[in-house]
Amino acid sequence: MSPLLATENLTKHFPLGGGWRAALGGGGVSAVRAVDGVTLTVETGETLALVGESGCGKSTVARCILRLIEPTSGRVSFDGVDLATLDPEALRRRRRDLQMVFQDPTASLNPRLTVRATVEEPLLLHTAGTASERRDRARDVLLTVGLGAELLDRYPHELSGGQRQRVNIARAIATTPRCVVLDEPTSALDVSLRARIILLLDDLRARLGLTYLFISHDLATVKYLARRVAVMYLGTLVEQSPTAELFAHPLHPYTRALLSAVPVPVPGARRERIRLIGEPPSAVDIPPGCRLRGRCPLAEAVCAEPVALREVAKDHFVACHLV
C-alpha cells in the first residue's frame, strides 16, 4: 500500500541576518536549521504522531507539508503527487483533501466571522455547491463535531474554549478531506475538555475514514490517538515505531527521557527518571554527530559521529549509536 502522505528529506532553514548585512556581502549567512532532513510516511486511515518539545521543528514540518511555508528542499507527496511542484491553483485544489487544525483555538478563528461563515468559508473556496447546500453542510458538520445548530450565528468570543476547538475541527473537515494535520489540538485545553476532544478526533477518524498527522508534545494523548509515533529532536527524527512498541520499549535516550518525565497520577510510583542535561541547544549551532550528545547522560565519544535512523526491530527505527 502506498502512503497517503509522505515527506522525503524535508528540510527548512530560516536564514539569519539575511537583511542588509547579507546584501552588503557580509560573509556566510547562518541559518536556523528548523527541519533538517525529515522523512516520514502516513498510511491511509492511520494516525501518525509527530512528537517533540518546543522548538524541535514539528510545527514547521506541518507548515511545510501544507506549503504554508516553502520548504528549503525535499519532497512532500500527497496521494502520489509532489505538492512542492504544484502551481498555486493546483495546490489550492489539493487543499480540499488536506486540512489543518491549529493549536490555539482562539487565535485560529477570525473574530469577525460567525461560526457559520467560518465553517462555510472552505466550502466556498473548494466546492461548487449552492448557498443553501453550503448552509446545510455547515449545519451537518457542526452536528458531527457535537455542536448544536444554535451556535451557527455566534461569534468566537461567545464560545468556550472547547467549543472553539470544535469549530476549528468542523472547519477542517467541512470539505470532507482525506487527511488532516492536527497541530497540538489539545494543548491549550483543560483536563476534561482534552479528554473529550481526543475522543471526538478518534471517533471522527473512524467514522469519516480520515488520516491524521498528529503533532503533539503530550505523550499521553499520543498514546490514545496514534498508531505510530515519530519522535523529533532539534530538526531530525530520532525514533519511529508503532505506538505500543514505543511505550513498551523506548530505545532512544531522548524518547526515554521524555517518557520518564511525564507525571503519572499514582503517588509514590516514582519511576526511574532519565534526566537530560540543560535545555536544547540553539538550532543555529547544531553540533555534528548526534544532536542530543551535549545533553545525553549516556553520551560517548562515538556520538560525535553522524547517526542515521536504522531499523532495530520490525518497524522500529532509531538513530542512536548506543542502541
Next chain:
Amino acid sequence: MTPLLEIRDLTVQFRTPDGVVHAVDRASLSVGRGEIVGLVGESGSGKSVTALAVLRLIRPPGRIVDGSIRFDGRDLLTISEDEMRHVRGGQISMVFQSPRTALNPVVSVGRQIARLYELHQGCTSTEARRRTLDMLGLVGLSESGRLGSQYAHQLSGGMCQRVMIAMALATSPRLLLADEPTTGLDVSIAAQILDLLRDLGRQTGAAILLITHDLGVVAETCDRVAIMHAGQIVECGDVRSIFGRPAHPYTQALIRAIPRIDTDVAMEPIPGTVPSLLAPPPGCRYSGRCPLVMEACVLTPERRQLGGGHEVACHAVQVADVAAARD
C-alpha cells in the same frame, strides 16, 4: 500545632454587569509548615482567585465577602495594608503561570531580583548583587553572571520560570503560592521545575500551595491535595488517600479523565461543564453533572471526616463504606 496557612469559609464574589459571580464559595483549606499542598480543579474553578485572596490581591469589582485567612496565627483579612505589604513578597510569595509576562520586560532579570533584596531586606546594592548571583545559582542558572544582565525576552520559558522562582524565594518566604508553574512548559522542563520547587521547598522549609489542573503533577509533587469545583472544595486529604480511594464523584471523574501513559485504562471525559458562577445551582455545585445526584444535593453538604485527615463534602458518600474500604 496550628497550620501555617488556614483558610476558613473563604467566599469571594465579583460584581459584574451581568450579576454577581460567586467565584469562591466557603472554601476551607490549610497548609502545614514545610508542606506541599495541591489545589486542583478545572479552569474557572476558583483556584487562582483563592491564591490571590491569600495575598489580598482581589481588586474591585471582586471582593472577599466572608471567611478568614490565618497565616501563622494572624488573620490576613484584618491587618493593615502596610502590614500586608510586608507579608506579600516577604513571607508569602507567588510564582505565576506565564513567567515571561510576569517578568518586567524592560528591567534585566538580575536587577529585578536584586531589587527584592534591597526592598525587603534593606541590602546595599553590592550585597543585593552578590545574593542575586547566589540565588540564580540555586535555581540552576549557573552562568548567572551573564544571565543576570539579560532581559526576559532573551530567555527560554523554562529559564524565565527559574528566574520567577528565584524571585519568589529571594526573600526566604514561608509560603510559596505557585499558580500553574509548569503549564505551557515542555514535559522535561516541567519535570525539572517541579524537582526544583520540591528540593528548594525542602531546603528552605517553605511550604508550597501548588495550583494545577494536572493530577499527575500533584501525585508526584504534593503531600496533600484539595479538589476544587466551581468555587467549592469538594474533597481533601493526603495524596495516597485521594488517588487510592477518591470519595467524591468529581474527584473520581477527574482521575478518570486523564490520559494515562502508565496503564491502559479507558479515559472518560467529565460529564457536563463547570456551571455558570453567575447563577450556580444551590447546594452542591457538582449536582448538575453528578451521576449520583439526589434530592439532598440542593443543600450544601457538610464536610465529613473519612479518617486520616481525608475529608469529603458529598451527600452520596457513605462514610461507613469508605471506612470499610480503608480497613
